[in-house]
Amino acid sequence: VPVAEKRLVDVKLGELGSWLGTRDFTPNGILASIRKGHDRYYNKYINVRKGGIGGVAMLLAGYVALSYVWEFEHLKHDRWRKYH
């Protein structure tokens, strides 16, 4: 199976560079990958008969984590110790 068609989980570490080279980084390609990712997540966790809380909870948790990451520069001043 050629490198370009493998999924990321199947790509070996040594092939990572060449695999990245085959990816489509044009704006259309990026939009397509975003849409595909959204569809995969949506169809797996939300688009079901009896969805659980996991579908929404994972998105909220991700939002919390991401907002913490963006706020880190401000929070750095609240540190208890200067040297770790």
Added chain:
Amino acid sequence: MLSRLVLVSANAAKNSSPLGAGLVQLSRLHTSPNSQAPVPPLPEKGGKTRHGIFPEELFQLLYPKTGVTGPYMLGAGLLTYFLSKEIYIINHETISAACMATVIIYSVKRFGPDVAAFADKLNEEKLQKAEEVKALAVASLAQAIEDEKKEQWGVEGQHLLFDAKRNNVAMLLETNWRERVHTVHNEVKKRLDYQIALQSLHRRMEQEHMVSWVEKNVVSSITPQQEKTSIAKCITDLKSLAKIQQAKATV
């Protein structure tokens, strides 16, 4: 952008059914005109998650190498690392986060099943309404089929109707024909009777005329002399006859 995504999918998934079902159908329409195969049914349950936020795939990924406690050890190690290096900083927000987490977990554990049952009930009602519409349509179409079959059966019997009508018409024609033949017969008979009456009248008149003519001639031919002599002869004949009678009577 992610937050907006979260809001949309939160609305869509909170009920896990009514809105979700509506949005669901939108994403599963036949977008290409080629495939007319029936859309596969929705999966029953979503992907599994442990403790609500960690996908089961992570645990399955680490199981061969680290066993059951692997991901928990990973979590504990990461937490210790973040705390000790103060990548996660403990401040007032930590306390509020802890309080909110408590409230959220308690409410989910307590009210989760009820909300899920309510959402499922809403979905059931929707499905039932759609089913009713479908059943109604099917019933009406079946009724239409029945009516059509009845019509076809009725048409088969129409030829009997036409036969009866044809018989009626034939009878009318026959009656009319017979009436006219009767009329003709009567008319002809009348004319023939007239001719017979005429001929008999002729003969009678000729007879009577002839008789009266003969009588008249005879009477006129009796001269007075002949009349006297004939009367005298009659008287002598009568006298002689009387004599004979008298003679017979005395004998």
